[in-house]
Structures are given as C-alpha cells and as structure tokens.
Amino acid sequence: MIDARKPLRVLVSEGSSTSGREAVTILGAAGHHVEVCDPSRWCLARYSRFVRKFHHCPGLRTDPAGFLRFVEGLLASQHFDVLLPTHEQGFLFTRAEARLKPRVGFALPDFSSYRAVHSKAGFSRLLDRLGLPQPPTRIVASLDELREATRFPSVVKTSIGTASRGVWIVRDVGDLNLALYDLQASGDIGGELLVQDLITGTTEKAQSVFCRGELLGFHAYRQVSAGVGGGEAVKESVSRPAIRGYLEAIGAHLNWHGALSVDVIMPLDSATPLLIDCNPRLVEPMNAYCAGTDLVELLLRLSLGETPAPLAESRAGVRTHLALQALLGSASRDGTRRDVIRECGRIAAGKDPYQGSTEELTPMRLDWPGAVPLAMTAALLLVSPQFASSLARGGFGAHLLDAASIRMIESEGFC
Structure with missing residues (x-):
C-alpha cells in the first residue's frame, strides 16, 4: 500500500x-x-x-x-x-x-454540487430526481408541519448535522414530544426538517472517490456492532455492486470531484438498499485501506491534478474495529464497570466480535501514542460509565459546521 x-x-x-x-x-x-x-x-x-x-x-x-x-x-x-x-x-x-x-x-467539487448533498433535504430531493431509493420521506419547515407529517415509527432529522447530531428516533407520541422539545431548545427549527419512515434493517456505508464525474475508487462495509451514537464499533467490508451503481449515478449527475460517502439501510424485508444520508468526504477510510483500497492516496493524486487509473474492487470480509467506540458504546448502553472491563478483555483477547479484526483508530503497534486517548477513556469509564455520553459529545466541537456558520460561508460577501 x-x-x-x-x-x-x-x-x-x-x-x-x-x-x-x-x-x-x-x-x-x-x-x-x-x-x-x-x-x-x-x-x-x-x-x-x-x-x-x-x-x-x-x-x-x-x-x-x-x-x-x-x-x-x-x-x-x-x-x-x-x-x-x-x-x-x-x-x-x-x-x-x-x-x-x-x-x-x-x-x-464546485460549491453548488457540494451544497446539493451536504444538506439532508437537498440530498433527499436529489435522490428523487435521480429515481434512487430512499425510505419514505417528508420534508417540513416548521414544528407544526412536523407534528402532522410524523407517523410512527419514524426518524426525525435536521437538514444540517453530522456524527448523529440532530437525529431522533420517534416510536410514539412521547418520543415525538421529546424531539420537539429538543428542537425548540436548540434553535434547530430555522431550517428544513426531514421525517423518514423507520426501516428495520442493517446499517452499511459506502465510500467513493471521483475524478470529474468518473468513479475511480469504491468501498463498502457493514456494521457488525454499534458504538456510541450509532457509529460503528466493529465493521466488515462487503461487496455492494448496487450501491456502487447508486454512487456512479450521483457522481455523474453532479460531475463530482473528490470523495463522497453514503449511509445505507439494508431492509430485512427487501433486497433493495435504501440511501439515508450523504457525506461529501471520506468516512473512516481505514477499513478500505485494510481491504486493499487506498482511497486517501487516490485523493492525494487527484489533488495534484493527476487522473489516476480506477482502483480494483476491495476485498470482502475484512473486519476492523475502533476500540474507543466499542468502550464508549458498551458504557452508554446502561453499562456498568464490569461491562467495561469485560469489553476491554474481549478486545485484548480478540474474542468475538473482534476475532480476526484489526484496530483502525488507535493502532498502537503502528502508532504507539494512540494508546493515550484509549487508556484515558478506559480509565474515565471505569471511574463512571456515565462519562460515555459526555465524552461522545466532545466530538461535536468547533471543527464542525452549524446553521449559523453555514449561512456566513454562503453569504454573498464572504469570499
């Protein structure tokens, strides 16, 4: 590599x-x-x-x-x-x-293409235009419209948000009232909201790299076990030609240049993958790297103005994990100190679901300082597993956008 x-x-x-x-x-x-x-x-x-x-x-x-x-x-x-x-x-x-x-x-890509998929509402409309599958979706502009549009069970999303921010699972009136309260308290009601039917199935993600609308690199993986906030703690590479086709259609339509990733639900009652979210970047590229597809190097070559040859398909069945996510996930699910210790033991011993898996976030043998945040997190969770939710929120920091900063960047005099 x-x-x-x-x-x-x-x-x-x-x-x-x-x-x-x-x-x-x-x-x-x-x-x-x-x-x-x-x-x-x-x-x-x-x-x-x-x-x-x-x-x-x-x-x-x-x-x-x-x-x-x-x-x-x-x-x-x-x-x-x-x-x-x-x-x-x-x-x-x-x-x-x-x-x-x-x-x-x-x-x-150019700014208009980037904006088209950065907004969840914009991405949903793009899928409709291209005839690509997504869960039944309603786009609303107020809390009153949200009340009327919601049917149970549903997923409510703000149009702008990443890392599971601005997402609520609403299974009944109580959940809906909680979402409405959070939206009102946070001020996230200034933009559009999405209401999607909650689909039962497994979560997968796919990553791609384009050169002016042509797909050069593709990789997909499924979630084996979840960490905190629904993120992947353990993942496994898969072959998904149908999702590759979806991305090819999106990238060609937008003349995309650079990285593009999507989140997908594989319904239990259907063979058709459903697109649920889009990120105009690479999302955790190490599983692809371990499976033989170096999307980061591909991005470097594109950045230099080169037109690299398309990459071969990555290997399926390659399992990787994020020990930090696994510990936070174990603690966040009403875990006890004993649960955290057991999870540490499973990770260290390589027991299921970590058997045959490679650490992708803090690979200590390759990059030993990565042991520091992992050890600090484990120590804090052993003091109090309730630290998991506050530690997870620490990832939603000033390196991310919100509605106000987006409006500023979009404003006419910004550049």
Missing part, C-alpha cells in the same frame, strides 16, 4: 474526527509529511507519531472567516502539496476555491 513516489507535504484540515485520525495513520504509513490544524489542543490527531506539526487554529463553527485566514496564512508561509479536508472543512474550501487553489492542491 505504500507509494514509492516522493513523499508529499500534506496539511490535514482537522484532527478531532475519527475520519481525520485514520487519514493521518494512512498518510504517515505511506511516508508523507503530515501537519494538522485543529481548534482543540487535545484532538485525537495530537496522539500520533505521524503528525510532524500541530497548528492550533480558530474553530470552523465559531469563526469560519478566521479559520480560512489561518489556513491561508499557513499556505503562504510554508509549502504544502495537498490540503486534505477530512470533514466539513470542504464546504468552506470549495466556497473559497479561488483563494486557495493558487497555493495548494485539493480535490473538491
């Missing part, structure tokens, strides 16, 4: 997300020079021997203009070959393409 060509200088746009941390591992293992900027001094990527330099920066959510100026300053003061947006920073970078492109390479 390691490229024999000259190492590149890569600036990673954030280090707080699991996706960013995994990208750092892949880049470092390939011998690239990696630097990271993030508003948190203690982000996950700080605990990696592959990060040559960390830059403390303004938050994307709290100060998008300041964050952009900071990145421009870095690019002006030192040389980087590639700017790698590993999370929602792509929304800002494609908006400011004219300011950034003369200084560094990156692979992103």
